[in-house]
Amino acid sequence: MSSPKKILIADDEPDILEIIQFNLAAEGFEVITAKNGDEAIELAKKHLPDLIILDVMMPGKTGIETCNILRTHPALKETLIIFLSALSDEGTEIRGLESGADDYLTKPIRPKILISKVIALFRRLKKENESIVKHGDLIINKESYLINYKGDDIILARKEFELLSLLASKPGKVFLRNEILNQVWGTEVIVGDRTIDVHIRKIRQKLNLDCITTVKGVGYKFEL
Amino acid sequence: MSSPKKILIADDEPDILEIIQFNLAAEGFEVITAKNGDEAIELAKKHLPDLIILDVMMPGKTGIETCNILRTHPALKETLIIFLSALSDEGTEIRGLESGADDYLTKPIRPKILISKVIALFRRLKKENESIVKHGDLIINKESYLINYKGDDIILARKEFELLSLLASKPGKVFLRNEILNQVWGTEVIVGDRTIDVHIRKIRQKLNLDCITTVKGVGYKFEL
DNA sequence: AGAATGCCTTAACAATTTGATAATACAGTA
């Protein structure tokens, strides 16, 4: 489906760690585990996970302290964080959320609920690194350089494919011509004015589908 | 976003409705209430809230059914949704999250937890959608170069869009003609006196909405 | 190697949209 999302879990109880790891891995996530806050911080810096699940009660640093430290790192400022806690203590839960977490779950862990919540959180995030993008009947596979529309494979040339991939990576967003040139052609290469148009035309022709909209004087955008 | 966040609550129990309304209003949110799913759908289309809180168990449409209908409306596709339920039924909770909700809370409602979660959701959303400006029923999306009024997309030409964006960036502020020229046309270009008027007229015509006020001898301002 | 194929770019021209202006009508005010 997509390049697997990385999830870091920190909990001092090996059992819980294993249960969560097993369930998330079964859903296709890439899971990294840490036994305490310090290890979590170290691993987070190293792997830059998409989501961090922190137990609140851990020896050494608590989950909330760990969270605060993680948030000081530029690359981890936006990372999703979920707290786990045995306590159903309202004050702790509120402090957890206030410290910049995105959710708070109380033990006992119900794996299916956890997974649903994880998926709900990811749904809100950008899908930039996805190697397969689907929009309605259109499937773009960046790994095999294939487009499939309603079951039929469509072959695009490299530049055409890269151009479509770029536009489809953020449906609705208008890409300026400069933006497109930098992303697809690079900053070094200089090509003529009509080059983009011609490629756009070929894509529209091959797909035979009205999914690229011209915004005159601005650029192009992808939308179904 | 500038204006206070709008939250729509749907629950058939007046007590719960009142408790939630009171607590959210105390935090500065603008709260709208509905007694059932149908009313929620109607009010949602009318007010385009930023967050919708749905009770799962309601007479008539359930919260999940309501959610699914809401999601079919273009302007409500991305709206945050939280479910409330007395049931601590795992299956229902999972189905709720799968139907596109962002969180699921079980009753009894703990107001402070609810508020924390609401704030956490808005905090996460803000990082993504900074290019979208809302004023009442009017949504200006700088990323897709689209104006949306009461669910309908309106296409403005570049200059028209930039002009409206500028005025709407500070509702109530009167922009002098010079100010507008510098911001939209730049200091290099020199255009005639009537140019701004003509563009203003086109915007008014396309939006068919009285949101730009002429301040004679001074300039223009945006207000609903 | 030589031929064939397909990709990328460019040039030239057509089609379209946008932006600016001028001319005129209108509104408010002293």
Added chain:
DNA sequence: TACTGTATTATCAAATTGTTAAGGCATTCT
């Protein structure tokens, strides 16, 4: 009324994009 500033409309020039064809280049095939 005369004056000042804005609204409206039509028109034309300019800017932008669409389309097509052709040539260079690289890759693949025989």
